Structure formats: C-alpha cells, structure tokens
Amino acid sequence: MTLELGPNQQPAHTRHGSSIGQPLTRRDGFLKVTGTARFAADNHPPGMLYAALAVSSIARGRVVSLDVEAAKAHSGVVEVMTPLNRPALAADPDAKDHPFMFRLDLLQNDRVRYPNQSIAVVIAQTLEAATEGAALLSPRYEVLPARVGLDGAEGFVPRGVGVGGPAVQQKGDVEAGLESARTRIEATYETPAQYHNAMEPHAIVAAWDGDRLSIDTPSQGLAMAQGRIAGLFGIAPQNVHIRSPFLGGGFGSKGMISGPQVLGILAAKLVGRPVKLVLRREQMFGPVGHRAPTRQTLRMGMDGEGRLTAISHHARTTSSTFDDFFEPAADASHTLYASPAIATSHDAVRLDTGTPLFMRAPGEATGSIALESAIDEAAHACGMDPLEFRLRNYAEVEPMTGKPFSSKALRECYEQAAERFGWASRPLQPRRMRDADGFLTGWGMGTATFPAIMFQAEARAVLRADGSGLMETGAQDMGQGAWTAFAQIAADGLGLDIDQVDFRAGSSDLPNAGIAGGSGHTATAGMAIHNAGAAVIARLADLATGNEASPLFGAGNEGVLARGGRLYRRDDESRSESYADILARAGLAEIEGRGKGAPDPASQETYAKHAHGAVFAEVKVDPDLGQIRVTRLVGAFAAGRVINPRLVRSQYYGGMIWGVSFALHEEAVTDRRSGRIQNANLADYHVPVNADVPSVEALLVHEDDPHVNALGIKGVGEIGITGTAGAVTNAVWHATGVRPRRFPIRIEDMLG
Amino acid sequence: MRDFDYVRPATISEALVAAAEPGSAYLAGGTNLLDLMKGGVTSPERIVDITRLPELNRIETLDDGGLRIGALVRNADLAHDPAFAKAYPAVAEALLSGASAQLRNAATAGGNLLQRTRCSYFYDTASACNRREPGSGCSALGGENRLHAILGWSDACIATHPSDFCVPLVALDAVVEIEGKQGRRHVTLEEFHRLPGDTPQRETVLEPGELIVAIRLPAEAASFAAHARYLKMRERTSYAFAVVSAAAALTVRDGKIRAARLALGGVAAKPWRARAAEAVLLGADADEAAFVRAADAALADASPPGDNAFKIELARRIVVRTLMSALAGTPALMPALPASPFSSLPGVRHDA
Ligand SMILES: Cc1cc2nc3c(=O)[nH]c(=O)nc-3n(C[C@H](O)[C@H](O)[C@H](O)COP(=O)(O)OP(=O)(O)OC[C@H]3O[C@@H](n4cnc5c(N)ncnc54)[C@H](O)[C@@H]3O)c2cc1C
Numbered sequence A: 001m002t003l004e005l006g007p008n009q010q011p012a013h014t015r016h017g018s019s020i021g022q023p024l025t026r027r028d029g030f031l032k033v034t035g036t037a038r039f040a041a042d043n044h045p046p047g048m049l050y051a052a053l054a055v056s057s058i059a060r061g062r063v064v065s066l067d068v069e070a071a072k073a074h075s076g077v078v079e080v081m082t083p084l085n086r087p088a089l090a091a092d093p094d095a096k097d098h099p100f101m102f103r104l105d106l107l108q109n110d111r112v113r114y115p116n117q118s119i120a121v122v123i124a125q126t127l128e129a130a131t132e133g134a135a136l137l138s139p140r141y142e143v144l145p146a147r148v149g150l151d152g153a154e155g156f157v158p159r160g161v162g163v164g165g166p167a168v169q170q171k172g173d174v175e176a177g178l179e180s181a182r183t184r185i186e187a188t189y190e191t192p193a194q195y196h197n198a199m200e201p202h203a204i205v206a207a208w209d210g211d212r213l214s215i216d217t218p219s220q221g222l223a224m225a226q227g228r229i230a231g232l233f234g235i236a237p238q239n240v241h242i243r244s245p246f247l248g249g250g251f252g253s254k255g256m257i258s259g260p261q262v263l264g265i266l267a268a269k270l271v272g273r274p275v276k277l278v279l280r281r282e283q284m285f286g287p288v289g290h291r292a293p294t295r296q297t298l299r300m301g302m303d304g305e306g307r308l309t310a311i312s313h314h315a316r317t318t319s320s321t322f323d324d325f326f327e328p329a330a331d332a333s334h335t336l337y338a339s340p341a342i343a344t345s346h347d348a349v350r351l352d353t354g355t356p357l358f359m360r361a362p363g364e365a366t367g368s369i370a371l372e373s374a375i376d377e378a379a380h381a382c383g384m385d386p387l388e389f390r391l392r393n394y395a396e397v398e399p400m401t402g403k404p405f406s407s408k409a410l411r412e413c414y415e416q417a418a419e420r421f422g423w424a425s426r427p428l429q430p431r432r433m434r435d436a437d438g439f440l441t442g443w444g445m446g447t448a449t450f451p452a453i454m455f456q457a458e459a460r461a462v463l464r465a466d467g468s469g470l471m472e473t474g475a476q477d478m479g480q481g482a483w484t485a486f487a488q489i490a491a492d493g494l495g496l497d498i499d500q501v502d503f504r505a506g507s508s509d510l511p512n513a514g515i516a517g518g519s520g521h522t523a524t525a526g527m528a529i530h531n532a533g534a535a536v537i538a539r540l541a542d543l544a545t546g547n548e549a550s551p552l553f554g555a556g557n558e559g560v561l562a563r564g565g566r567l568y569r570r571d572d573e574s575r576s577e578s579y580a581d582i583l584a585r586a587g588l589a590e591i592e593g594r595g596k597g598a599p600d601p602a603s604q605e606t607y608a609k610h611a612h613g614a615v616f617a618e619v620k621v622d623p624d625l626g627q628i629r630v631t632r633l634v635g636a637f638a639a640g641r642v643i644n645p646r647l648v649r650s651q652y653y654g655g656m657i658w659g660v661s662f663a664l665h666e667e668a669v670t671d672r673r674s675g676r677i678q679n680a681n682l683a684d685y686h687v688p689v690n691a692d693v694p695s696v697e698a699l700l701v702h703e704d705d706p707h708v709n710a711l712g713i714k715g716v717g718e719i720g721i722t723g724t725a726g727a728v729t730n731a732v733w734h735a736t737g738v739r740p741r742r743f744p745i746r747i748e749d750m751l752g
Numbered sequence B: 001m002r003d004f005d006y007v008r009p010a011t012i013s014e015a016l017v018a019a020a021e022p023g024s025a026y027l028a029g030g031t032n033l034l035d036l037m038k039g040g041v042t043s044p045e046r047i048v049d050i051t052r053l054p055e056l057n058r059i060e061t062l063d064d065g066g067l068r069i070g071a072l073v074r075n076a077d078l079a080h081d082p083a084f085a086k087a088y089p090a091v092a093e094a095l096l097s098g099a100s101a102q103l104r105n106a107a108t109a110g111g112n113l114l115q116r117t118r119c120s121y122f123y124d125t126a127s128a129c130n131r132r133e134p135g136s137g138c139s140a141l142g143g144e145n146r147l148h149a150i151l152g153w154s155d156a157c158i159a160t161h162p163s164d165f166c167v168p169l170v171a172l173d174a175v176v177e178i179e180g181k182q183g184r185r186h187v188t189l190e191e192f193h194r195l196p197g198d199t200p201q202r203e204t205v206l207e208p209g210e211l212i213v214a215i216r217l218p219a220e221a222a223s224f225a226a227h228a229r230y231l232k233m234r235e236r237t238s239y240a241f242a243v244v245s246a247a248a249a250l251t252v253r254d255g256k257i258r259a260a261r262l263a264l265g266g267v268a269a270k271p272w273r274a275r276a277a278e279a280v281l282l283g284a285d286a287d288e289a290a291f292v293r294a295a296d297a298a299l300a301d302a303s304p305p306g307d308n309a310f311k312i313e314l315a316r317r318i319v320v321r322t323l324m325s326a327l328a329g330t331p332a333l334m335p336a337l338p339a340s341p342f343s344s345l346p347g348v349r350h351d352a
C-alpha cells in the first residue's frame, strides 16, 4: 500500500510547530556522551584483521622498490597489498564518468603524484604489527621535483570551477565602471591550504560474503558511495551495504568515498577476511581532500555617494596534477553587493598535492574573506561606516542574474546584530579604541551568505496498527543533529508525538537521502520525510473518510487534519478517530507512504535562493606584541524555517568559530622543496581552542520563504564561516590600522 | 611501532641497572616519548618505566630553605601545589601555560626537561635532520623555519627547546639532580642543555642510562615571589608552544633593581639565560628605559637563520613587557590565561 507524493506538494492537513521549531536536545546525545555511540572504527566483526596504509613521502615520482619480504617476515603480518597483487577492479580508478567522480589512488601503478598517497597496504593480526609492517616496507623512490605553491606551475583557466560553474563571468562593463568611479580600491589577498581534519579519521571496516559487501564507514552520501563502490567492484549497488549511523565530522571530506576507504575493501577481498583500516592523522593530509590555497585580487569603484560602479574579483587557485576541483572563490562576488558591472574570473596551477575538494563553504569561505576585506577597504576609502556602505550597496535583486530573491532578511540581520553588538558607537577611523588595559580594540563586520541548495532524496513512512509511526531515510548525521531534526520533521509529518515515531537513518539499505553537504541535507531529506508523512496520512485519511463507520466519513481527504495520532475533521474537531482505530477497522497491520525531496525547477528558474547573515567581531590586539584575541562575536542569520533552534545555533557557532580559525589560525605549512606538509598533526595544525572564542552569540532572524520548499528551509551548515572571517580581519584593521592581506594573520604581520 | 622490552623497576638502583643496557629509554608520563616512538623518530629496544618509583614523586623543602621537586611530580600537581605557586609564581604560571590540562596531568618534571624539539623536520623521518640522524643535514635550513632559533644555533641545527617550565627554572638557578652508575651529581639547568654546535644529537649533558631524580631550586629563588612573571607568545590563546617566551624576576628597593633574573624560551636549543641583560639591570632604575636596554643586551647576539627575523624584535618586546609586569608585581591570583598577554583581561582571573 504505497502512495507517492511529489517534491513540493503541501497537503493542507500538515501543520508545523508541534515538534518542528522546538529546541530538542540531541536524541543521540546520551549515546555520544557515554561513549556507546558506535562509530565505524568501533566495529570488530569476528575474524577481523587490521590494515595499515603505507604512504608516499615524496610528492612526485615513482616507487622503485618496496621491501615486501621484510614486512611479511614481521610477526603478525598476514599480507602486503601492492600494485602487483592488488585484486582486480571492474573500473579504472582514474576514469571519470562525471564531474563528481574523483580519481582515486588504488595502487593502480607505481606512480606517486602527491605526498601521503597510498603506495601499499599491510594487513596483520594487530594494528601494531600492521603499522610496523608498513614501516618495514622502506620504499625507495625515483624522485622528481615537486611543484609547490601558487606560482609553482604554469597558470591556466579551468573549464569550470566549483560544481562546474564558468571560470569567467561578467555583467556590465567593469573597466568603464572603474573608469567612471570617483574612488577606487585594489587589493590582493592570500588564503592558505586547509585540511578538513574531522575529529574522526576516515575509517572503514569491510567484510565480503561472496559478492556481497558489508561496510562500516563514515559517509556524507551513502547512495553515492554505494554506487561508486559497486562500480569499482563490478557488483550491483544493492550488494553493497554501508552503515554510517554517526560521523565524527566530515566537512565535505566524507562526501565522496576516498581512496583509502576503497583500499580497506580491497584488502578485505585480498585476504578473504573482514579488515579494518583507519587513517592516521597525518595520512588525512593528502588523499581525502583539502581547501586549496588562493590568491585573490579585488578591484572596486565607487561613485560620490559610495555606490559601487564596478566589482572585479580574480582568484588564482590550485588543483592536483591528475584531477579537477577548482575552488570557486571569486564567485562570492556574485550575490552580495549591487553593482552595474561585475566580473569574476579564475585561473589555476596544477601542483603535486592531493586533489582539493569541497570543504565547508567551498569558494564561499575563501571568497568571503577577500570580498569582505575589500568591501571594508572600499568603505574606508569612501569615508563611510562599513555597515552604511553595505546598506548603500544592498542588493535588492541578485546582482549577477537580476533575479528576485526568494526571501532575504539581510537588513533585519544587520539591524539586529548591530544593535546587539553596539555597533553605533564605533569610531570611523582605525586605532582609536583602547580598553582599560591598554589593548587596541577594533570592531569589524562581514556579511554572510550561502546558497539554499537542494539535492534529491526519498523517504518511506509507515503507520502501524498500534498507531505508532516509522520513518526511514538513509540520511547522514555528521554531528550536526540530523537524528534529531529529521525526527522532528517526521513527527510533524506523521501527526504524531516524536516519541511515537521510530526514525531510521544512516544505512544504505534505506531510501536514498542524498548527500549531507551544501547545507542542503535538512531541506532535501526533510522534504522527503515531510512528503512521505503526508503521503501515508493521505492514505489513512482515505481509509477513514471513505468508510461509513468512521466519524470522519465524507469529510474528504482535504477535510481532515492529523495531530497526536488522530485524524480530526477540520470543520468540527469534536469528530476524530485514532490512527489505530482506522487501521484496525481496515484490518491492516500497516500502511506506507513514500515521499521525495528535490528542488522545484520552476522556482529555481525564477528566484535566487540564499541564506544571509551579518557578523560583528570585536578584537583586542596587544599594541607591542601583536597577539590578537577575538573577544566578542555576534552573528544574526536568516535561513528560512528553523527546525531546531538549539541545533541551528550550534551550526552557527561552529561556523563562526571556523571563521575565526580562517582569519587567525588555520594553515597547512608545506615544505617549499619537498612538497610535504610540515604540520600534519593537531598540535601544530591550529584551530581555535575555547580560550580563543570567549564570547560567541548567534541570533536567529525570522524569515518565511514560500519558494525554497514547502517547509521553507534554507540551510545553516556553512554560512557561519562566511562573514565571520572577514569580520575578524576587519576588526583587526580597525584596532591597529594594519590591513591584513595574508591569512591566517601572523604575529609578524602585526609587529609593525 | 617496533617490539620492545618493558621493565618496571621498583627501586632507583634497579632502574639504573635496567637502563644500563644500550637502547634503553626511561618512560615517565610518556607524552613525548610515545609520540616519538609511534612516529618512528626513536625506537628504543627497552622501556624502563620509572613511574612506580615513589621516592621520585615528592616535593620537599630542604634544610637550607631550598626546594626539591621529584622528577616524577606531574606538571599539574606542581603548578597547583599552593605553597609552590606562592613561592615560585613564575614557574607555576609557565607550567600552566604549557600544553593542555590533560597533558599536564600526565607530564612529569623530569620529562619536561628532556622533551625533544618540535622542529617539524625532526618529526618527519623522511627529512634530513642532524639531531635525529647525525650527519644527514638540517632540513630546516632553507625550509619552513619561521619558528626556529635566533640564538645559539649552528649550521648543523637551528631547532629550539620547547619547554616553558625550564625558562623560569633556568632564571632561578635551578639545579638538576642526576643519578648514574657513578652515583649522584648536580648540574645547573643552565649547563644541563647543550647548544647544537657540531653535535646537535647531544642535547644534554646526561650520559646514557643516567636518571634525573629531582630538580632543586635554591632558597634564594623564593625571594623573587613578589615580582616574578612568565609571558608566552603563542599562535593561539592556549594550547600552543611558545613562539617566544620570557621569565623575569626582580628584587626592587627604593626604585632600584637589587637583583634581576631573566630568561627566554623558544629562541634557542636550550632555555636561554640572559645574563648580559641581568648585568644591565642590576643597580639600574626600575623603569622601562632600563628594560629596553636589557632587551637590547639580551638579543645583542641574535641572528635569524631563515624566515624568523621577526622573532628577534618580538623577543625584545617580550623582554620589556615581562620585566614591566614583574615590576608591577605578581598578581594575587593565577590568571585564567596564564602567561598570556591577555592575562589581565577582566573576567578571566580565577584561583588556580
Ligand atoms: C600536544 C602537545 C603540546 C604540548 N605543549 C607544550 C607546551 O606548550 N609547553 C611545554 O613546555 N611543553 C609542551 N608539551 C610537551 C610536554 O610538556 C612534554 O611532552 C612533557 O613535559 C614530557 O614529560 P613526560 O613525563 O611525559 O616525558 P616522557 O615522554 O615520558 O619522556 C620524555 C623524555 O625524557 C626521558 N625521561 C623522562 N623522565 C626521565 C628521568 N627522570 N630521567 C631521565 N630521563 C627521563 C624519556 O626517556 C624521554 O626521552 C606538549 C606536548 C604535546 C604532546
């Protein structure tokens, strides 16, 4: 008994607000706090062996020899997998059928194309034996010079950037705009390479049973991973079962299945036993993606009133020598500020690094810090307050396309955050504020934005004879709270109390929930859940309203509403019937409904859809020593309907703290000669600690968006980084008068 | 990790016998040694676990008024010992500015002295490194070296000693008590660590198998309690090694400096006692001008082996600031952000 509803139908009987909108604590919180949540690496199927990767220490060249004998002679080592004995694959790991199929290093040959590339896998009885076996391989190399840095190779214009957008775009005549301007600025900013560094390393436990494969591994996109693995091994996707109930963070690096994860599967195949492979921290600096460095030049022209006459934004970035991902940094200038002429362009160099990948706010984060710095420089050049300048250039329609916004409460964000922060008393000139202890104090701001994206998802809803409900979708909880937010949507969709709903997710044998990425998971899988709930309720309503014995007889499907496990007559709520009674009368053990979530093509054409926010930062800078501390952050964000304010606030906090990290801390330091990353550990790869973020506030600004989807959800996962990084660096300028143009800001840049 | 023997002696003499075998290493808190072993930087054949030697676990006041810190006293226990923090506030502040609470709970006093450099090439076994592999070369020269040494370095090695604890200790004339086959000997902390010269692999004067049993502070060290500070510049507010740090201790009477102690951290392969600066300070008026002269004296011989010239100017400024805050007086409460330039921000003090 299945009924299917399309993506954006909103049956009239659904109401929001019973579960949706409530600040529930995480439903998986108890498991996590008590250490009983089972992450991938916590699994130990019987007979399991341990695999350790041997990785390359050179950036470019060939593996000439591996001492396999020595490794095998080590006590406990069972097998060594090299290009010579690696089980055959059904597909070439270097083939690329579509832009989201990334090339993998699966021991296909002896070539080395970046440091930390896998060159062998040692499988042993214990992790210690596997690790020592890997060390005993003592690889010898033929070494070629490494290509390092933003000028390390010949530049070229990539065919597409980000998800395939044009590398060069323009509207209007930028040169004429600059020419006619009263005031102009030009500045170049550099951002470093950053690595996702989720707390949980990529891990896999793989077990084969004939041509069926069972896997525990963290994945932000179960169906995509399933399809990719099936393709590589030449088996049917349904033969691949992936369990991924919890991710210890992903940030994009677990969006696609990575090479090392597939090597774990290959190792299990080679030895015919279950195998566990967990990356060491330093091994995560290479094969699982990163945020590419950029060098961005912005030029802006302003008329006598401080109105932009032109924005030109050029970004140079880097990719690997063997695959394509180009950080779309300059595209940040497409959406925020009104200007008659906008030109964005990218070029790139190919370096001996792993392939860069989506990393929390890819393009938006890198582009935002440069754009927001430049806007600040422009405001100052015009003698205007940075907020006033942004309001003067407020985009009423999307600047690049001219499309109206589906909703845009950015003015309210500016207003509420500025008010809360106390922005009005900010002196225009830099280096004017000192606190009682003599620290230079500065206030800066940035605008946050992130597109409201939806993918495709499906969900299955069941109502059972006892009146309880079941909702299934293969959604992924990266720690963002999907287990809780989706259960809330499910409860409202089914008209049940949340405790009456059995919510299942995190497994590839459930309906495809799309990808937990692009800040689109809640909107996409949420709509699938919502529609599946609506479908099964519609089915239930049919049973009731079509039966003379029901108090709802004749009300018609539209004439009932579902709440608390009962259907009510819309025009007479004294007439109602419980789900259990309806099913009992029909003699049914359960009924099922299915729903989909997907973007609505019509509104996609018509509207520009973005979440917005405003972030204000206060920094203190030691006037002699240059040490910087962000003493206060206030952000206000408008991102459509808030499913769970507690979780949403956490997403904003996390994003904002990452913004602090972007401005002040994070950087992969690459040796200029070897191309090896020198700080591939969490002691030296700095991210903020608690002492770096003493006060972070996120305000939720009300926003109704009738166009993005029926639930009105945009997305909150990534927007917090944007705006914040700029706000911090602008505050540093305001405190010191020194304009940081290289990130992270270093002590030496502040010494003056 | 390679297989190794593990022994757990019950007495100091058993420990010395066990460690007499070549390839032995003492295990204390393990916070540095185990990381190095996992990374293949060191591969001892025998681990001599000294954590069950109770006599190394004590903090004792000596008859002459000095203090004796057992080698196994945990960094956190020492810093939080109220009598210790009161008498040697700069040492307590330095300890609390190091690593994280979890690491300080594990790390020992002796281990802290013997922690190895954080030079990334030392950890990266694919790089040449004279300290790890004598004669192989120094990858930091010509490489990523903005955090490396500015004093006392050689062409063989430009690494720094990362300890915070050692900086006020060396300023306060601490002495290392060492036990070996030949019996007990005492070495000043200033002489304990060696500059690299041509033999950067020889980091201290310890002979193979020798055990640190205690660190002593002379009676005089407590006389600075009212004017002793530690200041540490880091790339984040907490949980980072020093870019440059300084410990300063003063005795001031009638506006004149009667005694001065100054040491720098993060600048050399050893905690750097700035004796020339102390000479400048002695008898001078206790004011910023004198501190600037002292800073110039402290850094007179400094030079950058690479991209770290900024550390010289930074060190000068830190010397001045640390002396200024020592002059201002030791705060009554341990700052919530120990040794941070922001330790004075309102609302961040708590009783350590
Ligand atoms: C992430 C991280 C951050 C850190 N940050 C800081 C920081 O900011 N500031 C700072 O000062 N330190 C910092 N540390 C270093 C930390 O303080 C040292 O690792 C610790 O003090 C070492 O003490 P341990 O007892 O654990 O020594 P172990 O690791 O057990 O031993 C270290 C060495 O000393 C030898 N040894 C130990 N005890 C004796 C003894 N009694 N006699 C002879 N030999 C002995 C061992 O054989 C070994 O070679 C950090 C460490 C880490 C991992």
Ligand code: SF4
Binding pocket: B117, B119, B120, B121, B122, B128, B129, B130, B131, B132, B137, B138, B139, B140, B141, B156, B157, B158, B159, B200
């Ligand atoms: S500075 Fe010293 S520790 Fe670093 S690479 Fe050179 S020799 Fe090795």
